[in-house]
Amino acid sequence: MSDAPVLRMESVRKTFGDSVVLRDVDLEVAPHTVTALIGASGSGKSTLLRCANLLEEIDDGAIWLDDEEITDPRVDQDAVRRRIGVVFQAYNLFPHMTVLDNITLAPRRVHGVSREEAEARARELLERLGLGEKADAYPDRLSGGQQQRVAIARALAVRPRLLLFDEITAALDPELVGEVLTVVRDLKDDGMTMVLATHEMGFARDVADQVCFLDSGVVLERGTAEQVFGDPQQERTQRFLRRIVEAGRL
Amino acid sequence: MTLVKDDSGRGSADDEGDMPGRDDTYVPSQRRLDRERHKRVRARRATAIAALSTLVTAAVLYVVVVSAPGWQRTKETFFDAHYAREAFPKVLEGLWLNVRLLLIVGALVLVLGMLIAIARTLRGPVFFPLRVLAAAYTDFFRGLPLIINLMIVIFGVPALRLQGVTVDPVLLGGTALTLTYSAYVAEVFRAGIESVHPSQRAAARSLGLTNRQALRHVILPQAVRRQVPPLLNDLVSLQKDTGLVSIGGAIDAVRASDIIAQRSLNYTPYIVAGLVFVALTIPMTRFTDWVTARMDRRRAQGGAL
Numbered sequence: 001m002s003d004a005p006v007l008r009m010e011s012v013r014k015t016f017g018d019s020v021v022l023r024d025v026d027l028e029v030a031p032h033t034v035t036a037l038i039g040a041s042g043s044g045k046s047t048l049l050r051c052a053n054l055l056e057e058i059d060d061g062a063i064w065l066d067d068e069e070i071t072d073p074r075v076d077q078d079a080v081r082r083r084i085g086v087v088f089q090a091y092n093l094f095p096h097m098t099v100l101d102n103i104t105l106a107p108r109r110v111h112g113v114s115r116e117e118a119e120a121r122a123r124e125l126l127e128r129l130g131l132g133e134k135a136d137a138y139p140d141r142l143s144g145g146q147q148q149r150v151a152i153a154r155a156l157a158v159r160p161r162l163l164l165f166d167e168i169t170a171a172l173d174p175e176l177v178g179e180v181l182t183v184v185r186d187l188k189d190d191g192m193t194m195v196l197a198t199h200e201m202g203f204a205r206d207v208a209d210q211v212c213f214l215d216s217g218v219v220l221e222r223g224t225a226e227q228v229f230g231d232p233q234q235e236r237t238q239r240f241l242r243r244i245v246e247a248g249r250l
Numbered sequence: 251m252t253l254v255k256d257d258s259g260r261g262s263a264d265d266e267g268d269m270p271g272r273d274d275t276y277v278p279s280q281r282r283l284d285r286e287r288h289k290r291v292r293a294r295r296a297t298a299i300a301a302l303s304t305l306v307t308a309a310v311l312y313v314v315v316v317s318a319p320g321w322q323r324t325k326e327t328f329f330d331a332h333y334a335r336e337a338f339p340k341v342l343e344g345l346w347l348n349v350r351l352l353l354i355v356g357a358l359v360l361v362l363g364m365l366i367a368i369a370r371t372l373r374g375p376v377f378f379p380l381r382v383l384a385a386a387y388t389d390f391f392r393g394l395p396l397i398i399n400l401m402i403v404i405f406g407v408p409a410l411r412l413q414g415v416t417v418d419p420v421l422l423g424g425t426a427l428t429l430t431y432s433a434y435v436a437e438v439f440r441a442g443i444e445s446v447h448p449s450q451r452a453a454a455r456s457l458g459l460t461n462r463q464a465l466r467h468v469i470l471p472q473a474v475r476r477q478v479p480p481l482l483n484d485l486v487s488l489q490k491d492t493g494l495v496s497i498g499g500a501i502d503a504v505r506a507s508d509i510i511a512q513r514s515l516n517y518t519p520y521i522v523a524g525l526v527f528v529a530l531t532i533p534m535t536r537f538t539d540w541v542t543a544r545m546d547r548r549r550a551q552g553g554a555l
Contacts, residue, residue, distance in 0.1 A: 094472075109459060154457070
């Protein structure tokens with residue numbers, strides 16, 4: 001039972017108008033593993049994550065979270081989302097709330113946790129992420145890296161079963177990327193199950209148990225990091241990785 | 251100019267260790283001093299030009315008005331000290347009605363406007379009739395001239411002779427004002443709701459908040475904050491329009507001046523009433539400006555708000 005995948009996708013298809021964004025996508029994410037989705041912009045990585053969290057409705061196929069089919073229309077979508085944490089590229093913190101209120105909103109309003117308990121947990125998370133003294137600050141007073149770490153704390157506050165990271169370092173200045181990636185590494189050590197869409201190839205190679213290369217909405221190649229980065233089979237994967245190396249990103 | 255002042259004032263602050271300290275050996279360069287002297291000269295010249303041009307404009311206006319052929323007559327009819335003294339207390343008495351109307355109608359308008367705006371943004375098939383009703387309501391009452399709305403309600407409702415329904419022109423006039431203004435305010439709120447970026451809703455929903463919780467805790471607080479300036483603007487406008495309930499015979503500031511004017515055939519009371527309204531509105535418009543400026547400053551500091 002413990003080996004049953006946390007997230008499973010089968011033949012998922014998603015279109016926006018005439019363009020097919022995801023085509024027959026299969027994916028399995030085992031517990032306590034990290035899956036990295038790589039591929040060019042527009043290859044469908046972000047859409048895949050949004051579908052997994054039901055922020056987008058899929059056209060065909062099915063998605064399971066812990067053996068429950070979450071794409072069944074009878075499923076309570078809010079209940080599903082409570083079990084999945086998402087961190088966005090643009091942080092999406094709530095600008096009218098302090099850091100502490102950002103983090104305690106969902107535990108208090110959705111999970112019915114008392115204010116004291118929620119705040120205690122939030123402070124503990126902030127402390128762990130090196131933001132202990134920022135609890136009462138507003139998001140616009142924080143650097144990008146700090147904001148993104150708050151966003152991670154906000155996602156963690158509801159103790160999710162699965163974390164989805166959507167290009168979480170793409171909007172950050174290079175010197176701030178490290179502090180966010182360190183957090184992700186720590187989460188992996190804690191055994192958190194994560195799926196991350198990323199352009200940080202070096203990081204994906206280090207941290208991912210499974211790497212999927214998406215190309216035009218298809219998972220063209222998948223395997224361990226050594227397989228995909230070390231010995232790519234597909235011509236398109238090779239070309240993509242070559243471009244990354246030429247750009248000095250790997 | 252201010253730069254210079256700041257610096258001279260800061261010299262002493264430096265000694266107290268108020269500043270990061272390292273600056274205390276800093277001596278402004280000749281270049282900076284020249285630049286600041288030039289700015290000072292320019293600022294002084296600008297002030298002088300502004301003062302002169304104001305004076306000239308005032309003088310021209312004065313001469314034009316006073317030398318007008320009908321000035322003597324106008325002065326007697328519109329600016330008579332005797333009638334002004336007579337009208338002032340009566341107008342103030344009437345103004346109390348305007349103020350009460352503003353407070354009560356203003357509160358109702360904010361609540362009703364918010365409800366209509368929310369109704370218009372509700373999703374889901376169950377809410378279809380509510381959405382349509384809300385849309386029809388705003389379309390109708392934003393299009394209907396206020397004065398016609400007032401006449402229909404103030405004269406039309408009593409004509410129905412319904413049991414238990416008031417014929418009080420103040421209550422009816424207040425109702426008409428509420429109907430029209432909540433349509434305006436609903437649109438202001440709706441614009442605010444729609445101006446909140448969809449990613450905020452996505453973030454809220456991804457945390458497991460229901461649509462309603464997302465609206466209440468994430469969308470509405472941001473929407474309302476952004477719309478404070480236009481809302482205050484509508485309230486200023488409402489403040490003046492409370493004077494229109496006088497068409498039903500209620501004695502507000504406008505009607506009070508009207509009574510005296512009709513009797514004396516002197517229009518000074520109208521001027522008094524007008525000035526009283528302006529005096530009442532100015533604090534509110536200044537307050538609006540202040541709030542707007544404060545929010546712009548916040549935004550300029552790089553906040554997403």
